[in-house]
Amino acid sequence: MRRKIPSTGALIAFEAAARHESFTRAAEELSLTQGAICRQIASLEEFVGVALFKRARRGVKLTDAGLSYSRQVASRLDAVERDTLSVMGHHAGGRSIELAVVPTFATRWLLPRLSDFLAGHPEASVNLSTRTRPFLFAETDFDAAIYFGDADWPGTQAHFLMHENPVPVCSPRLLPPGPHTAATLAEAPLLQQSTRPYAWRQWFETQGIRAARDLHGPRLELFSMLAQAAMHDMGVALIPPFLIQDELASGRLVVPVDATYDSGKAYYLMIPERKTEAALLGAFRHWLMAEIAAFVGAPADQSSSAANASSTRE
Incomplete structure (x- = not known):
């Protein structure tokens, strides 16, 4: 069965016109005449059976349907362009x-x-x-x-490749002068990583400590987010040292308790x-x-x- 898809030319003209909300600027971008853009848009509106633009003396404005459709068309044209560039990269030498x-x-x-x-x-x-x-x-x-x-x-x-071996790190301003222990950290604000939700619990268990708030604290997805939060005094984070070598070398982050755990x-x-x-x-x-x-x-x-x-x- 034939697909119900408008012509690529009409979609490209519509995406440009929608982005600029101007047929004139779309024509300039695509090196076409304004009349050609108008015809492409008109054919597209006839194809979908919906008005995509409101015409007025001072220009055009997207209708609600046009705004919704333009977002979908733009994302799919971007995907087609990426796929095309990928094929060209694979097969052009x-x-x-x-x-x-x-x-x-x-x-x-x-x-x-x-x-x-x-x-x-x-x-x-x-x-x-x-x-x-x-x-x-x-x-x-x-x-x-x-x-x-x-x-x-x-x-x-x-x-x-390698193990992670995370250690507790924090801003040097967060905790009072040491020495610190696992029990000290059990009372400190903890930063959680959403992709490793039980990391702190495993760390405390390795240290023989049962921490009441080991699952509590702000949840962040990336180690880079954890490092930034820790540097801004938001809490203690478990981060592999090899990912924060610059922060540790500069003293922006410190290791209050030099101990890790094996997550398996x-x-x-x-x-x-x-x-x-x-x-x-x-x-x-x-x-x-x-x-x-x-x-x-x-x-x-x-x-x-x-x-x-x-x-x-x-």
């Missing part, structure tokens, strides 16, 4: 990796090192998008993902089984594992061995 990655790990650890990989593969590009939870690779364009979890991701091969989870590179033989992705995996080994101080062969610990569940 260049190669790329579409990588989903947890946000703070991407900005604080991966991006400062990524130029080294690109220098060794000048024909390639690595496109990053943030995801904090598993998803179905078959329903996305992602080639791989770096995420924090337990590696139980169906249909993928999991390559262990870690950072992994997840590759869908259908992509495991991709050459560029394999080169990226080898580079990433070498960078991890150098960072944590592990021998290269040990890092390689850890990388081969994989999950291939269907």
